[in-house]
Amino acid sequence: MKTDILSLQGIVKIFPGVLANDHIDFSLGKGEIHSLLGENGAGKTSLMNILYGLYTPDEGEIYINGRKVQIKNPSDALSLGIGMVHQHFMLIPIMSVTENIMLGMETKKIGMLDTEKAKNRIRELSGQYKFNLDPDDLIKDLPIGTQQRVEIIKALYREANILILDEPTSVLTPQETEELFAILRSLKDEGKSIIFISHKLKEVLSISDKITVLRDGRSIGSVTPENTSEQELASMMVGREVILKVEKNVMKRGAPVLQVKDLEVNDQRGAKVVDSISFTVNEGEIFGIAGVQGNGQTELIQALTGLLPFQNGEVVMKGVKLTGEDPRKVTLLGIAHIPEDRQKYGLVLQYPVRDNLILCSYYAEPFSKRGILDYPVISEKASRLIEEYDIRTPGINTVTETLSGGNQQKIVVARELARDINLLIASQPTRGLDVGSVEYIHKKIIETRDARRGVLLVSSELDEIMSLADTIGVIYKGKIIKTLNIEEATKEKLGLLMAGVNV
Numbered sequence: 001m002k003t004d005i006l007s008l009q010g011i012v013k014i015f016p017g018v019l020a021n022d023h024i025d026f027s028l029g030k031g032e033i034h035s036l037l038g039e040n041g042a043g044k045t046s047l048m049n050i051l052y053g054l055y056t057p058d059e060g061e062i063y064i065n066g067r068k069v070q071i072k073n074p075s076d077a078l079s080l081g082i083g084m085v086h087q088h089f090m091l092i093p094i095m096s097v098t099e100n101i102m103l104g105m106e107t108k109k110i111g112m113l114d115t116e117k118a119k120n121r122i123r124e125l126s127g128q129y130k131f132n133l134d135p136d137d138l139i140k141d142l143p144i145g146t147q148q149r150v151e152i153i154k155a156l157y158r159e160a161n162i163l164i165l166d167e168p169t170s171v172l173t174p175q176e177t178e179e180l181f182a183i184l185r186s187l188k189d190e191g192k193s194i195i196f197i198s199h200k201l202k203e204v205l206s207i208s209d210k211i212t213v214l215r216d217g218r219s220i221g222s223v224t225p226e227n228t229s230e231q232e233l234a235s236m237m238v239g240r241e242v243i244l245k246v247e248k249n250v251m252k253r254g255a256p257v258l259q260v261k262d263l264e265v266n267d268q269r270g271a272k273v274v275d276s277i278s279f280t281v282n283e284g285e286i287f288g289i290a291g292v293q294g295n296g297q298t299e300l301i302q303a304l305t306g307l308l309p310f311q312n313g314e315v316v317m318k319g320v321k322l323t324g325e326d327p328r329k330v331t332l333l334g335i336a337h338i339p340e341d342r343q344k345y346g347l348v349l350q351y352p353v354r355d356n357l358i359l360c361s362y363y364a365e366p367f368s369k370r371g372i373l374d375y376p377v378i379s380e381k382a383s384r385l386i387e388e389y390d391i392r393t394p395g396i397n398t399v400t401e402t403l404s405g406g407n408q409q410k411i412v413v414a415r416e417l418a419r420d421i422n423l424l425i426a427s428q429p430t431r432g433l434d435v436g437s438v439e440y441i442h443k444k445i446i447e448t449r450d451a452r453r454g455v456l457l458v459s460s461e462l463d464e465i466m467s468l469a470d471t472i473g474v475i476y477k478g479k480i481i482k483t484l485n486i487e488e489a490t491k492e493k494l495g496l497l498m499a500g501v502n503v
């Protein structure tokens with residue numbers, strides 16, 4: 001029998017109040033793309049952090065090529081040929097590609113020669129895998145998809161033959177995902193082995209040789225794409241049937257909630273990125289903005305939520321004019337906001353879960369009376385939201401940072417949907433969520449619309465836009481180039497519009 005390149009046996013990892021990994025067995029063949037699937041908090045990242053030497057397992061053994069090894073830190077992992085691309089990149093923005101790749105390497109001489117040699121090697125690797133990377137580019141000037149390639153090259157530079165990618169596609173456009181998959185396939189052809197984590201079942205089915213499902217810290221089995229389906233994978237993960245298709249009633253459009261007219265917004269560098277945009281979101285309507293990431297949707301939402309000033313145009317919320325740059329006023333007008341970047345704008349990571357759950361209403365009744373916080377009321381509310389939104393946390397006082405990525409996202413969504421609001425602005429609301437949670441959040445967004453609220457949804461997932469929106473505006477280079485009703489929208493049409501082809 002052929003030995004696996006990697007085998008994890010009986011891995012146990014315990015955190016205070018959580019059994020993150022419960023006797024997990026996992027093996028990886030040479031030249032195999034093996035996906036790890038599981039609900040938010042199932043233990044995927046923890047298991048990979050153990051393999052990469054970031055966490056020490058409480059029990060269990062790791063074998064590389066049949067030989068038992070100890071991995072005490074990432075440099076042990078690297079010397080055993082294991083590289084990891086984390087979900088939140090660990091690159092330094094103001095440094096160049098080369099500097100980032102060389103960072104932490106045991107270079108004997110930091111002279112010119114070594115840097116030149118490194119650059120050549122980076123060019124060589126970049127050419128070999130068609131990465132299109134310039135070793136002198138600064139990280140901060142590169143799109144996310146390219147930054148991710150720097151992370152991959154960093155691992156290849158260190159001669160990794162086992163590559164771990166933790167949710168690499170959650171921040172990529174469909175085009176970038178295709179490019180990443182081409183790269184992964186060519187790595188596989190060269191005999192590299194890859195562990196791939198994603199919540200997108202279609203992706204997992206298309207890229208994997210083998211799929212292992214974790215649930216509640218346990219491995220519940222492995223399947224191959226030929227012998228399974230999206231529906232079966234979803235049930236394996238969640239332990240019940242999951243409805244992948246969203247049900248919704250016909251829209252009953254009411255009065256305008258948000259009116260945007262000729263809006264112009266500059267980005268932080270002063271370039272006009274939102275160019276004379278006009279649209280209206282009405283009561284009982286989900287207005288979806290479809291577009292490839294980076295076409296102005298981020299700045300549009302930041303301007304509407306008071307995070308960025310706008311240069312020209314008018315924003316009217318239920319008859320009240322917004323002047324820009326006043327997030328508190330926006331909140332008080334009844335606008336809920338699920339931001340695109342949960343860690344930067346959605347959460348205070350060092351705060352307990354409880355505080356993050358009432359972050360925008362703590363100063364008002366019933367949570368605060370005459371300036372004094374009422375902790376029993378706050379705690380009660382937090383516990384209820386945790387239950388309702390199935391947030392996996394040991395308790396309300398747990399520090400938010402220690403929760404899994406998807407569970408952090410659920411805190412933001414729960415908090416924003418739990419308030420009495422007029423308008424919900426949701427950017428990539430289900431990014432990083434497992435299928436069961438996506439189903440739940442979609443249901444909640446539809447309930448918000450059916451309760452006669454307005455919903456502005458920004459998503460780069462066409463499936464999400466198509467299943468939720470009543471009206472779709474396609475954004476391209478800062479302009480809404482077309483607005484259509486859901487009945488007229490097809491995937492093909494939207495795809496073309498998103499590429500700037502007016503149909």
Ligand SMILES: Nc1ncnc2c1ncn2[C@@H]1O[C@H](COP(=O)(O)OP(=O)(O)OP(=O)(O)O)[C@@H](O)[C@H]1O
Pocket residue numbers: 015016018019020038039040041042043044045046047392393402403404405406407432
């Ligand atoms: N450093 C830590 N301290 C305390 N608890 C932790 C820590 N890291 C992870 N956990 C807990 O371990 C459990 C598994 O988390 P993990 O991050 O492995 O989940 P995951 O499967 O990657 O989920 P997601 O899909 O949401 O990223 C969670 O309950 C989480 O709260």
Ligand SMILES: [Mg+2]
Pocket residue numbers: 044045046404405406
């Ligand atoms: Mg994770």
